[in-house]
Amino acid sequence: GENVEQHPSTLSVQEGDSAVIKCTYSDSASNYFPWYKQELGKRPQLIIDIRSNVGEKKDQRIAVTLNKTAKHFSLHITETQPEDSAVYFCAATRGAAGNKLTFGGGTRVLVKP
Amino acid sequence: DTEVTQTPKHLVMGMTNKKSLKCEQHMGHRAMYWYKQKAKKPPELMFVYSYEKLSINESVPSRFSPECPNSSLLNLHLHALQPEDSALYLCASSQAGQGVRGYTFGSGTRLTVV
Numbered sequence: 001g002e003n004v005e006q007h008p009s010t011l012s013v014q015e016g017d018s019a020v021i022k023c024t025y026s027d028s029a030s031n032y033f034p035w036y037k038q039e040l041g042k043r044p045q046l047i048i049d050i051r052s053n054v055g056e057k058k059d060q061r062i063a064v065t066l067n068k069t070a071k072h073f074s075l076h077i078t079e080t081q082p083e084d085s086a087v088y089f090c091a092a093t094r095g096a097a098g099n100k101l102t103f104g105g106g107t108r109v110l111v112k113p
Numbered sequence: 114d115t116e117v118t119q120t121p122k123h124l125v126m127g128m129t130n131k132k133s134l135k136c137e138q139h140m141g142h143r144a145m146y147w148y149k150q151k152a153k154k155p156p157e158l159m160f161v162y163s164y165e166k167l168s169i170n171e172s173v174p175s176r177f178s179p180e181c182p183n184s185s186l187l188n189l190h191l192h193a194l195q196p197e198d199s200a201l202y203l204c205a206s207s208q209a210g211q212g213v214r215g216y217t218f219g220s221g222t223r224l225t226v227v
Contacts, residue, residue: 034216043203043218044156089155099144099207100169101216103155 002027004092006104013080014112021107023090024072030092033073034101035064039086047088048075080111115140119204119219127227128194134222136187136204144209145187146216147179150201162187163209194226 003026013019031052036044050057050064066073090104117138126132144163148156161169162181178190205216
């Protein structure tokens, strides 16, 4: 089955700096890679996603890159703000019937004012 | 409506109790999921329903029994749980079949087994 590794497990950045989280996956058939943000005590919320036919996607201060050959994808947050503090999860799936998402272990991001 | 609604939000139950968690969505999603999340861990898949049929059971103990009465509702029946089953139980939904989009998660039920 799919295995997703996520690094780092914790990340502390100064407000205004950039944050980068990296994930690797094992199943070359995986073709959809979402990122979720989970604030303390709340639900995971989809913040950005990317499909295997795209190398990069950007939405305001958030961007995701995908390297299919190396089987890794990354989340980039620029101009970080205190409200970006949360746990971030990457995930991967083949997108077939059943749609099983395999999550990475999570990255706890702390943005210091 | 773009939400997944879960009830109750909190539940405390004894090891001999029977209780049910409920999940509802009206987005026309035909895939629904139960996930279990322990503190500081990622969500772990328990069950997947696709077109109201159970398509994945991740070797979940029989004390957890899922049910999908219709395309909008998903239940999780609980019986004879153990303290280690205490966790946040998340329901999610998505489009089914090829070309999956991201899940929409509910707010979860925080379950405590005493």
